[in-house]
Amino acid sequence: xxxxxxxxxxxxxxxxxxxxxxxxxxxxxxxxxxxxxxxxxxxxxxxxxxxxxxxxxxxxxxxxxxxxxxxxxxxxxxxxxxxxxxxxxxxxxxxxxxxxxxxxxxxxxxxxxxxxxxxxxxxxxxxxxxxxxxxxxxxxxxxxxxxxxxxxxxxxxxxxxxxxxxxxxxxxxxxxxxxxxxxxxxxxxxxxxxxxxxxxxxxxxxxxxxxxxxxxxxxxxxxxxxxxxxxxxxxxxxxxxxxxxxxxxxxxxxxxxxxxxxxxxxxxxxxxxxxxxxxxxxxxxxxxxxxxxxxxxxxxxxxxxxxxxxxxxxxxxxxxxxxx
Amino acid sequence: xxxxxxxxxxxxxxxxxxxxxxxxxxxxxxxxxxxxxxxxxxxxxxxxxxxxxxxxxxxxxxxxxxxxxxxxxxxxxxxxxxxxxxxxxxxxxxxxxxxxxxxxxxxxxxxxxxxxxxxxxxxxxxxxxxxxxxxxxxxxxxxxxxxxxxxxxxxxxxxxxxxxxxxxxxxxxxxxxxxxxxxxxxxxxxxxxxxxxxxxxxxxxxxxxxxxxxxxxxxxxxxxxxxxxxxxxxxxxxxxxxxxxxxxxxxxxxxxxxxxxxxxxxxxxxxxxxxxxxxxxxxxxxxxxxxxxxxxxxxxxxxxxxxxxxxxxxxxxxxxxxxx
Numbered sequence: 244x245x246x247x248x249x250x251x252x253x254x255x256x257x258x259x260x261x262x263x264x265x266x267x268x269x270x271x272x273x274x275x276x277x278x279x280x281x282x283x284x285x286x287x288x289x290x291x292x293x294x295x296x297x298x299x300x301x302x303x304x305x306x307x308x309x310x311x312x313x314x315x316x317x318x319x320x321x322x323x324x325x326x327x328x329x330x331x332x333x334x335x336x337x338x339x340x341x342x343x344x345x346x347x348x349x350x351x352x353x354x355x356x357x358x359x360x361x362x363x364x365x366x367x368x369x370x371x372x373x374x375x376x377x378x379x380x381x382x383x384x385x386x387x388x389x390x391x392x393x394x395x396x397x398x399x400x401x402x403x404x405x406x407x408x409x410x411x412x413x414x415x416x417x418x419x420x421x422x423x424x425x426x427x428x429x430x431x432x433x434x435x436x437x438x439x440x441x442x443x444x445x446x447x448x449x450x451x452x453x454x455x456x457x458x459x460x461x462x463x464x465x466x467x468x469x470x471x472x473x474x475x476x477x478x479x480x481x482x483x484x485x486x487x488x489x490x491x492x493x494x495x496x497x498x499x500x501x502x503x504x505x506x507x508x509x510x511x512x513x514x515x516x517x518x519x520x521x522x523x524x525x526x527x528x529x530x531x532x533x534x535x536x537x538x539x540x541x542x543x544x545x546x547x548x549x550x551x552x553x554x555x556x557x558x559x560x561x562x563x564x565x566x567x
Numbered sequence: 568x569x570x571x572x573x574x575x576x577x578x579x580x581x582x583x584x585x586x587x588x589x590x591x592x593x594x595x596x597x598x599x600x601x602x603x604x605x606x607x608x609x610x611x612x613x614x615x616x617x618x619x620x621x622x623x624x625x626x627x628x629x630x631x632x633x634x635x636x637x638x639x640x641x642x643x644x645x646x647x648x649x650x651x652x653x654x655x656x657x658x659x660x661x662x663x664x665x666x667x668x669x670x671x672x673x674x675x676x677x678x679x680x681x682x683x684x685x686x687x688x689x690x691x692x693x694x695x696x697x698x699x700x701x702x703x704x705x706x707x708x709x710x711x712x713x714x715x716x717x718x719x720x721x722x723x724x725x726x727x728x729x730x731x732x733x734x735x736x737x738x739x740x741x742x743x744x745x746x747x748x749x750x751x752x753x754x755x756x757x758x759x760x761x762x763x764x765x766x767x768x769x770x771x772x773x774x775x776x777x778x779x780x781x782x783x784x785x786x787x788x789x790x791x792x793x794x795x796x797x798x799x800x801x802x803x804x805x806x807x808x809x810x811x812x813x814x815x816x817x818x819x820x821x822x823x824x825x826x827x828x829x830x831x832x833x834x835x836x837x838x839x840x841x842x843x844x845x846x847x848x849x850x851x852x853x854x855x856x857x858x859x860x861x862x863x864x865x866x867x868x869x870x871x872x873x874x875x876x877x878x879x880x881x882x883x884x885x886x887x888x889x890x891x
Contacts, residue, residue, distance in 0.1 A: 400810060480735055
């Protein structure tokens with residue numbers, strides 16, 4: 244009987260503070276929800292929250308539909324190929340076989356991935372990365388990380404690809420990772436606000452507040468903003484020098500700054516490349532839902548139904564939303 | 568008749584100064600040759616030299632064998648997927664459909680590739696990269712460039728992958744590419760000798776000569792060597808931060824320095840990585856023949872005979888040579 248009902252997928256984007264869930268069918272969203280992750284209560288608790296969110300989403304599948312798969316993305320070091328969360332600082336998980344655990348609990352096929360790579364997957368298939376064979380997705384929010392698609396295939400590298408928010412230098416401010424001068428200490432959306440406050444003693448509404456002050460001629464705000472954009476220019480040019488990516492999609496909270504970020508970023512990158520292919524640098528279009536839409540794609544694929552027609556329908560859906 | 572003869576492949580590694588050719592069958596090398604590239608005589612001349620070297624190699628196939636394919640690797644921007652040399656500064660070629668031209672001339676299937684990526688392919692299949700799923704090959708010779716294998720697949724990116732010898736900075740010595748402070752201005756084997764001579768006025772026998780002087784306590788030599796190794800440490804750590812590669816094979820002329828290069832390089836990389844997977848950093852084992860052996864593999868593959876057994880036989884051959 245249920246085989247003749249329209250199919251649905253439940254998809255979760257697990258963050259350090261909230262679990263966002265979507266229930267979708269081929270034509271779009273049937274249900275949305277968000278619940279606190281309660282990461283500070285420890286790994287057992289945060290995993291219980293995730294399982295509960297999966298079950299709540301399954302319970303929200305309308306009786307007109309049948310659930311055929313689950314998609315799930317989490318932050319940290321994630322090996323998509325093995326379905327294992329190797330380590331997640333945010334969630335407190337280590338070597339957790341998430342895919343198998345969720346599959347055992349739900350009896351459904353589970354697509355499990357990394358939050359930033361899920362966001363990159365969604366931008367690549369549905370958003371600003373469509374059509375690119377060699378793509379980098381750079382997420383600049385609380386943290387900084389990249390996802391790569393090379394030769395039309397997402398890169399995993401055991402879960403270690405794209406950790407560009409850390410390392411590279413040995414001088415500068417100490418970073419939570421144990422390093423010094425990491426891009427996350429001065430170029431993430433969170434760091435921009437924090438640095439301004441440390442330099443001036445003035446509280447500010449994050450990167451947005453710093454950007455507003457640059458428009459008012461605040462020299463410290465200009466300095467903090469310029470150093471962040473310069474750091475991101477180094478990152479993007481290094482990603483292009485190494486990978487040859489022809490398009491870079493910039494996502495995460497900082498991209499809301501729009502051309503105030505992208506115009507100087509393009510100029511910085513242009514100055515740092517010579518024999519290379521100058522990449523298109525474009526803003527992400529899926530915003531805060533990129534990770535959840537990536538999970539949707541992982542869920543359909545796990546269900547054996549990640550076909551081009553579904554992707555095309557979702558892409559149209561997003562185009563309609565973006566252009567309207 | 569000829570179908571029953573043992574099969575042979577001819578393979579060329581075209582450099583700026585010499586064209587090296589190999590004729591091989593499944594069991595090893597039947598013939599080797601080297602001829603000047605005559606690049607300074609212009610693009611028509613250098614292409615004529617390449618065609619002539621292919622024909623000479625085909626003429627060297629013993630009558631006991633039948634040639635089934637050609638492999639060819641050149642420096643520059645090479646799009647393996649289209650079989651086109653997009654641009655080669657060394658050879659003067661631009662948008663040259665090398666694969667089709669050589670196939671038309673010889674009537675044989677042609678595998679066409681990039682010299683450093685051919686070297687990386689050979690190290691991956693036959694040498695120090697064997698067994699790695701996520702590998703970077705960093706060639707440090709006259710120039711600096713990298714080849715990537717990610718998820719068990721060589722990356723091409725339209726021919727633009729791995730141009731890490733140029734760009735990234737905007738300060739420093741002018742580079743032939745039009746940039747400033749590029750790694751090739753201070754970290755290539757050629758640059759190390761050049762910089763020492765510029766700083767001291769003393770001619771020196773390349774990087775080897777500078778290394779010898781560091782062992783004699785020459786402070787300028789120590790400085791030049793240390794800055795080069797530091798620059799290579801930045802490159803390797805950036806490649807790992809971006810790609811997540813678990814093994815880095817260092818090839819090109821500079822690797823002859825051995826542990827004097829690799830020990831401090833490992834230490835530099837270790838200091839620049841934090842949340843990342845610390846890569847194995849190992850020396851290439853195929854030496855100056857890596858590019859030609861990569862061409863051999865491209866030739867067999869073009870002939871539809873790039874099977875695992877052939878690769879395994881060649882790998883054993885190289886292991887025997889390396890360990891004997």
